[in-house]
Amino acid sequence: MTPLLSVEAIHTYYGASHVLQGVSLQVGPGEVVALLGRNGAGKTTTIRSIIQLTPPRQGRVVFAGRPIERLPPHRASRLGLALVPQGRGIFSDLTVREHLTLAFRPGPWSLDQVLDLFPRLRERLGAYGNQLSGGEQQMLAIARGLLLAPRLLLLDEPSEGLAPRVVEQVAAVIGRLKAAGLPILLVEQNLSLALAHTDRVYVLSKGQVVFEGGARELWSRSEVHQRYLGV
Ligand SMILES: Nc1ncnc2c1ncn2[C@@H]1O[C@H](COP(=O)(O)OP(=O)(O)OP(=O)(O)O)[C@@H](O)[C@H]1O
Ligand SMILES: [Mg+2]
Numbered sequence: 526m527t528p529l530l531s532v533e534a535i536h537t538y539y540g541a542s543h544v545l546q547g548v549s550l551q552v553g554p555g556e557v558v559a560l561l562g563r564n565g566a567g568k569t570t571t572i573r574s575i576i577q578l579t580p581p582r583q584g585r586v587v588f589a590g591r592p593i594e595r596l597p598p599h600r601a602s603r604l605g606l607a608l609v610p611q612g613r614g615i616f617s618d619l620t621v622r623e624h625l626t627l628a629f630r631p632g633p634w635s636l637d638q639v640l641d642l643f644p645r646l647r648e649r650l651g652a653y654g655n656q657l658s659g660g661e662q663q664m665l666a667i668a669r670g671l672l673l674a675p676r677l678l679l680l681d682e683p684s685e686g687l688a689p690r691v692v693e694q695v696a697a698v699i700g701r702l703k704a705a706g707l708p709i710l711l712v713e714q715n716l717s718l719a720l721a722h723t724d725r726v727y728v729l730s731k732g733q734v735v736f737e738g739g740a741r742e743l744w745s746r747s748e749v750h751q752r753y754l755g756v
Contacts, residue, residue, distance in 0.1 A: 527590070528551040528552060528553050528587075529552050529553060529554050529556075529588070529589060529676065529677055529708055530550075530551060530552040530575065530586075530587070530588050530677055530708075530710070531551050531585075531586075531587040531588075532548060532549055532550045532551070532571070532574070532575060532584070532585075532586055533549055533584050533585040533586070533587065534547045534548070534549050534583070534584040534585070535547070535548050535549075535571075535574050535581035535583065535584030535585070535586065535594075536581055536582050536583040536584055537567075537570055537571075537573075537574045537579055537580075537581045537582065538582055539570075539579070543732070544567050544570050544732050545567050545570055545571060545574060545581065545732045546731075546732040546733050547584070547733065548567070548571055548574075548584075548729070548732065548733065548734055549584075549734065550571075550727050550734065550737075552677060552708050552709075552710050553708070553724075554708060555703075555706050555707075555708055556708050556709075556724045556725065557699065557703050557708070557709045557711060557722050557723050557724055558708075558709070558710050558711070558723065558724060558725050558726070558727070559711045559712075559713060559719040559720065559723040559725075559726045559727070559740070560572075560710060560711065560712045560713075560726075560727050560729065561712075561713060561714070561716070561719055561726060561727070561728045561729070561753075561754060562728055562729035562730055562753060562754070563714075563730070563753065563754065563755055564714075566729040566730055566731065566732070566753075567729050567731070567732040568681070568682075568712040568729055569611055569681055569682075569712065570732075571712075571729065572608065572679050572681050572710070572712060574586065575588075575601075575606065575679065575710075576598055576601050576602065576606050576608050576679060577593065577594070577596055577597060577598045577600075577601045578598050580594060580595075581594060588601070588604055588605075588606060588677070589604065589605065589676065591604065602673065604676075605674065605675055605676030605677060606675065606676070606677055606679060607670040607671070607673040607674075607675035607677070607678050607679065608670065608679045608681070609666045609667050609669075609670040609678065609679065609680045609681065609683065610666070610681055611681035611682045611685065611712070612685075613662045613663055613665075613666040614666060615654040615657065615662045615665055615666060616654050617653060617654045617655035618653060618654065618655070619653065619654055620650065620651055620652060620653055620654075621646055621649050621650050621651070621652055621654075621657070621665055622650040622651065624654070624665055624668075624669050625639070625646075625665075625668060625669060625672055628669040628670075628672040628673055629672045630672065630673055630674040631674065632672075632673075632674020632675075633674065634671045634672055634674065636672065639668045639671050639672060640668075642668070642671075642698065642701065643664045643665075643667075643668050643698075645661060645664060646661070646664055646665060646668055649661060659686050659687055659688075659691070660687055660688070660691035660694065660695075663683055663687060663691070663695060664694075664695075664698075666683075667680070667683065667695075667698060671702075671707075675707065676708070677707075677708045677709070677710065678702065678707055678708070678709045678710070679709075679710050679712075680699075680709055680710070680711045680712065681712045682712050682713060682714065683695050683699075683711075683713070683718075684713060684714075684715040684718050685714070692715060692718055695718065696717075696718050696721045696722070699711065699718075699721065699722050700721065700722045703722050711723065714754075716750070716754060720740040720743065720744065723740045724739070724740065725737070725738065725739060725740070726738060726739070726740050726743045728743070728749060728753050728754065729753075730752075730753045735749075735752075735753055736749050736753065
């Protein structure tokens with residue numbers, strides 16, 4: 526299987542701080558892959574390194590057969606990498622409709638299809654970002670990502686700060702996206718969400734991959750949970 530995304534031994538820095546120390550991971554066509562680890566492990570930095578917001582100083586990022594580690598982020602995004610950022614990145618003074626129409630690129634997802642996936646957003650099209658609940662903001666952030674016509678969706682901690690009932694809705698959406706064939710790299714701290722629809726898992730600690738395997742294998746490895754996930 527040729528991977529859709531291949532991250533090869535990347536080293537990423539913030540100034541002098543050597544954060545990612547040789548991280549490698551892959552996402553295959555149609556796969557949902559989870560990237561787990563404690564606070565500060567380097568999960569967001571890995572996502573930022575993939576989309577070239579914080580380019581790695583060493584190593585390679587190959588997407589759809591093409592090295593992208595020298596491309597500016599907007600070019601990486603146009604190749605089909607869509608980021609749903611940690612913290613959601615919703616603008617308080619734009620409406621739901623404005624967020625969605627600004628993001629739209631011709632691709633597999635129409636506005637109507639996205640609103641079918643998130644019926645609540647259809648009811649809230651005229652609401653401003655700062656009038657939305659946390660769950661609505663997360664749904665909007667994912668909806669916006671889909672309208673960017675992704676070939677790979679990068680989801681950074683979608684459950685953060687959400688009530689358990691809303692986390693279940695996010696999990697259901699991930700399941701439907703997977704069923705639609707969209708590959709996802711999912712960063713999570715919520716283990717049950719992370720593993721619900723996941724094919725494979727990478728666990729990061731201090732900027733290095735310390736576990737790589739199937740979701741079921743991770744369930745059975747309690748020492749990995751305790752040491753690296755804090756659960
Ligand atoms: N802009 C930055 N400048 C300097 N150091 C940073 C910056 N962003 C993150 N770091 C540091 O890099 C390391 C990895 O951070 P990162 O945000 O990738 O972790 P994370 O796994 O996403 O954590 P969290 O679960 O809290 O989101 C941490 O030690 C963090 O303090
Ligand atoms: Mg993070």
